[in-house]
Amino acid sequence: MSTTIPPTPTGAAVPPGADRPSAPAGPPSPAPGGSGTTAPSGGAQPHSPAEREAAIRRVGAELDRALPRPSRSPMAFAERRAMAQLMDDPELKAAVFRFVDVRPACADAPALARHLAELLEDAEGSRLGRRGAKMASGRGTRRLTAGVASVGVRGMAQRFIVGEDAATAVPGIERMWRDGAASTVDLLGETTVTEAEAESYYARCAETLRTLHDAAQTWPAQRLLEVDAAGPIPRVNLSVKVSALTPLLRAHAPERGIAGATERLRGLLRIARDTGAHLHVDMESFDTRESITELTLRLLSEPEFQAGPSAGIVLQGYLTESPEHLERLLSWAGSSNRSSPFTIRLVKGAYWDHEVIDATRHGWAPPVFQDRRACDRNYEALSRRLIDASLTGRVRAAIASHNLRSIAAAAAYADEVGADIEFQVLRGLGDETMQALVKTGRRVRCYSPVGDLVAGMAYLVRRLLENTSNDSFLSAQAKGTDLDTLLEAP
Amino acid sequence: MTFINEPALELRRAEVRDRATAALADLDARLPIDVPVLIDGRPAPGTPFDSVDPGNPATVVARVQGASAAQADTAVAAAAAAYPEWSARTGHERAEIVRRAAALLRSNRLGAAALAVRECGKPWADADADVCEAIDFLEYYANGAAAMDDGQPLLQMPGERNALRYVGRGVTAVIAPWNFPLAIATGMVSAALVTGNTVVFKPAEQAPACARLVVDALHAAGVPHGALALLPGGDEPGKALVAHPGVHTIAFTGSCAAGLSILETAARLAPGQRHIKRVVAEMGGKNCVVVDEDADLDDAVPGIVASAFAFAGQKCSAASRVLVHEAIADDLIERLSGAIATLQVGPAEDFATDVPPVIDREAQERVASYVDKGGAPAAQAPAAGDAAADGGPAVSSDGYYARPTLFVDLPEDHPVVTEEIFGPVLAVQRVPSIDAACEIVDAGTFALTGGIYSRSPRTIESFVRRSPVGNVYVNQPITGAMVGRQPFGGGRLSGTGPKAGGPDYLLQFVEARSVSEDTVRHGLVV
Structure with a gap:
């Protein structure tokens, strides 16, 4: 069975069923909540641009309502805030990412502490970075800071790795x-x-x-x-x-x-x-x-x-x-x-x-x-x-x-x-x-x-960078951008 | 004019590769190329010799007329005669001509790269980079020469006008290598020309056709025929030029032994000579990559492989030693060995080739002798043709191939560890610390390029501070310096330290003349 797939640049629907294997399931189930979701239209007329835009808004709003609220997941909320903070502090962000990157190559706690202190020292322009550098190099706080940072990185990695x-x-x-x-x-x-x-x-x-x-x-x-x-x-x-x-x-x-x-x-x-x-x-x-x-x-x-x-x-x-x-x-x-x-x-x-x-x-x-x-x-x-x-x-x-x-x-x-x-x-x-x-x-x-953690780190760094880039949708969402803006047509 | 690097060919696109292959077929149909002795624009015969394709020596790329010492004499006289007119032009005028040469090369990008592929066995990406760098030198030095017209700002007093101007030095002998047959030749020749000197150019014996391409472009752009002569050949014309009393500057890139001999000869005053010769020499290297215990081997291994084996290690910047922290050494050696085993040795024109042939039989034998001395290698790439898939270009058994080879833990004074091999041979040594690595680097006789893979800011700083080399690379390959981005050249026995493609390079080719005029007339500043 060879089928050519004709281009449909206008978005007009190919008549469903025309060349479709008999499906054991019916058409996809619309959202159970049904809150305004357009039902599959079968062979109906294609929507006008305005209708289409309205449908996007409806589906978007419905998804937004279904998102878990920050109050229900305080960890995620705290992390979002931390991420948002990092985005406004490019030097600290660089130091943190470099630390995450080198973390698996650090053989022991002293190596961890040394790297953390060095990287934070380089974030001279960051108030938080300077404070962190002090803690990471101070005699009494060195081990603890490195330990916390290391555990933090591990925790983050585990969120991304199953x-x-x-x-x-x-x-x-x-x-x-x-x-x-x-x-x-x-x-x-x-x-x-x-x-x-x-x-x-x-x-x-x-x-x-x-x-x-x-x-x-x-x-x-x-x-x-x-x-x-x-x-x-x-x-x-x-x-x-x-x-x-x-x-x-x-x-x-x-x-x-x-x-x-x-x-x-x-x-x-x-x-x-x-x-x-x-x-x-x-x-x-x-x-x-x-x-x-x-x-x-x-x-x-x-x-x-x-x-x-x-x-x-x-x-x-x-x-x-x-x-x-x-x-x-x-x-x-x-x-x-x-x-x-x-x-x-x-x-x-x-x-x-x-x-x-x-x-x-x-x-x-x-x-x-x-x-x-x-x-x-x-x-x-x-x-x-x-x-x-x-x-x-x-x-x-x-x-x-x-x-x-x-x-x-x-x-x-x-x-x-x-x-x-x-x-x-x-x-x-x-x-x-x-x-x-x-x-x-x-x-x-x-x-x-x-x-494992070593393998996961490159992945983690890439994901974190993506998440905190100023162009990222997720970071816009994390900053509390309103729904209308988030759903704006590009 | 703002300088930007010439964009490389986007060889990752099939259509670009197809055009490159077509350009090579065009070139092959025109071989061999005649390369005469060229003085005052007139071709002259000499002692004939051929340049061949290193991947298939039966292919003659150029039929060449080798110049004699007597012809070197004639060429210097012609260049001296052309000097007054050429040096009297402004930097701007000469810059315009040099920019036109860049445009001409740009319009023949693929043809020029194809010639470097064929004559010097440069794989496409390297050959194209060679053309781009040649264009970059022309543009960059054109900008520099034009700016020199303005001189340097000086302190001015009332009634006194002070100026510092730059003028050419006279006849420049350019002695160029074959490994960057277009770029280095173009860089040295154009730097001399654009600053007002006239040039007698002696290219490498292995790259005469590339040299002719460069000379033709400069002449076609408007460099007077008398101002640029081409003397193909071996030692004879080169030696004659170095000793000639009419030569003012010698620009040389090549081996350390040849460079030292040039410096010695040039320092002796020849009968009739009324000036001190200046030698601009870029010589060898024995370049180290240091790998710290916290290095990311995912980056370090490909970076080291590229630095050591691209163009079969025949770059003066190539890595030939790795100093690795003992904590990570076993991992690095295992991965490096495995990576070397994946390298495909084959003809330069095959896009699938990782490592092309070396330049000639002598080079092949030299590499083989070092490999012999090294004993049992830790890793070696398959021989040419062994790893190639079907459908690629044929691999000639006569090609000057050398297998990429890795040695581990050789003694510190072993020839493989201490001498410049200029081939695809790499030696790895373990070090207890990065400080120890720095001491080893510092004990070397060469100081050209070097690199470190580390993720500790303080370790990197300390390495950079302690490293004697001219070009330091952090967490990246140590070859491929770009004009205007990584000015290139080293110290110690690696050369006299001019930075090609950098802001100071042209100063080697000029004399500074200070002019002070009293503008007071009858007690008044007029």
């Missing part, structure tokens, strides 16, 4: 499942620079797929999470990084990385197929996009994977070329003869600073949007295109965002055209968004990193 390995992650993942949210596990690790490291990452992925498979047998049924309009959804979902599967990724020679990762990714696809799991290939820096895309599409086109596993890839909306890239993915999915739909996870993209720095140093135009609003507009356009395409049943749309406006726009549009989509959030950053999505009856999956 477990040290697959086995210890299982309880947290099961708890989420019982609470109504699916997950995708991401194994953190050092940068792969050797074949041995690639092999060890492969082995961890294989082990994780098996461990999760065994664990998931006893989980209770969650209809919303297990079936959508396109068919059954695997309970177990693993996200893999091609850069960890081979040390041979080269920006100038995509074929080397492809050759280097092919056997290992094929092995994981086989295990995923045999255990009935979903395997999702993460996208990384722009340098590796060609290798990752080609590798994934080539392998999934192999006859042995025609019947499975369920698999997917990521589209980074911050790339200015993302609309063309989405068309490439859709065209592949449309002509693929695989039996399960191809999941496309739409993210904003996590390497914005890297892309801008890298391009600027080389004198290139950055491959990413420089303007936040343009980026958000593109994200909404991509989500509409992706949602339209999902109506064919050949692709699944996963909208991964913490931006209430982006989420509301995708949700409202999916409701409008009668599409059945999934939302995704990051553990630690999107916990509250996840709760709101669950509460309003939307399908949500939590991207859940697994790994």
Whole structure:
């Protein structure tokens, strides 16, 4: 069954059911609260821009009401305030991030105290930094300060990481499942620079797929999470990084990385197929996009994977070329003869600073949007295109965002055209968004990193930087920006 | 004019790589290139020799006429004759001409890079960086020379007008290396020209076609033919130029032994010589990367691999020693060994190549002799062709390939540890502390580049303060200095310390002349 996915730039709905596999579930359930949510409209007329905007506001307000209030989670509130404070104190922020970064490389308490004191000393312009430096270098307070800071870092890391390995992650993942949210596990690790490291990452992925498979047998049924309009959804979902599967990724020679990762990714696809799991290939820096895309599409086109596993890839909306890239993915999915739909996870993209720095140093135009609003507009356009395409049943749309406006726009549009989509959030950053999505009856999956403290630190630093960047939606939310502003059209 | 670095080719895009490959095919169709002796714009014959593709020596890149000592004489006389007119122009005028040369190179970006790929075995990214750096030198020195027209501000008294002007020194001999066949040649030649000197240029024997490309661009841009001569060849023309009484400045980049010999010869007054020769020399290095116990090995390992093995270690800035804190040494050695095993050795034109051939048979044999002396290596990359996937360019067994090799824990006085190898060989030693590493670095005879991977601000400060090298890099690779961003050059036996691509470089090529005029007439300031 080969289906081309026609572009629908106006957002007009492809008549649902036209080429859709018979779905075990009906259309997606609208929010149980039903507070003003537009019911799926089937073949109804597309909405006018004003109607669409109104629907976004409604869905956004509904999600906002469903967010847990700060008063109910005092820890989160305190952390938000601390984050907001950091954002207004760039020197202290730099010192804190550098400390978080070096924390796992400190062999003992004196090493910790020394680094902390040195880094805080460099934050001369910060009052808090000066006070901290005194405490971190003072004879009586040195050990205590380092200890507190170290524990603080560990605590923070644990909020973002669901477990040290697959086995210890299982309880947290099961708890989420019982609470109504699916997950995708991401194994953190050092940068792969050797074949041995690639092999060890492969082995961890294989082990994780098996461990999760065994664990998931006893989980209770969650209809919303297990079936959508396109068919059954695997309970177990693993996200893999091609850069960890081979040390041979080269920006100038995509074929080397492809050759280097092919056997290992094929092995994981086989295990995923045999255990009935979903395997999702993460996208990384722009340098590796060609290798990752080609590798994934080539392998999934192999006859042995025609019947499975369920698999997917990521589209980074911050790339200015993302609309063309989405068309490439859709065209592949449309002509693929695989039996399960191809999941496309739409993210904003996590390497914005890297892309801008890298391009600027080389004198290139950055491959990413420089303007936040343009980026958000593109994200909404991509989500509409992706949602339209999902109506064919050949692709699944996963909208991964913490931006209430982006989420509301995708949700409202999916409701409008009668599409059945999934939302995704990051553990630690999107916990509250996840709760709101669950509460309003939307399908949500939590991207859940697994790994030890050393491996987790690079991840943690990146997430923290994202969270405290002035452009971040979450930081705007944390500062108490009002809902109308948060939901403004980009 | 504001200086910005020439943007690199975006080789991560397939269409850019396709254009590069097409440019190389165009070049291959035109080989071999004729490189004559060029004096006063007139090509002359000499002793013929060839330059070849290091990856496939059967490919002749250039048929070259090697210049004689007598031709060096003629060239110096021609350059001396051209000097008065050229030096009389303003810095602005000369700067305009040099900028035009930059524009010409810019319009031939891919062709120039292809030539460096073919003639010197530079992989595309390095070859392109070479072209960019050549363009950067032209633009940067053009700006510098134009600014020199204004002289320097001096203290002024009533009725007294003081000025400090810069003037050219005379005939400059430029003796250039093959490892940056476009950039370093262009940098030295253009610095001399733009400040009002005339130039006799003796390129490396291995890079004559690249040299001709540079000379052609400068002539086409408007440098008078008499002001720039090209003397391809080996030692003979070079030695003749260094000893020549008509040469005022010698700009040299190359080996330490050659540099010292030039300094010695240049210091002797030749019969008829009425000036002191100035030598601008950039020589070798034995560069160390220090790895602290708190270093992030995810950064350090790729950084060290790039510093040591890119372009087969044939950069004077390349890393050849790692001094690692013993607490983290085993980890680093294991990961570094594994990373080296992933390196693909192959032809420069293959985008999949990590490590290209070395420049010639002699270099190949030199590297092999050091590898022999080192005993059992801790790690080695597969031989050329062994790791290559199907479909890439063929790997010739005659290519001058050398396998990237890692040695660990060699004695402090071992030749692999102390001598400049100029090839893909790296020695790792354990140190008990960063202080101990600093002492080892400080005991070295060279002082060109050096780096540290550490996350302790105080350790980094202390390393930077104690390091004798000209270019210090913190938490990044130690090669790839950029014009206007990391002025390049070292001290001790690494050179006379001019900083190429920096604000002081042009001062090496000029004399300062102080002019003081009394403007008082009949007791009045007029």
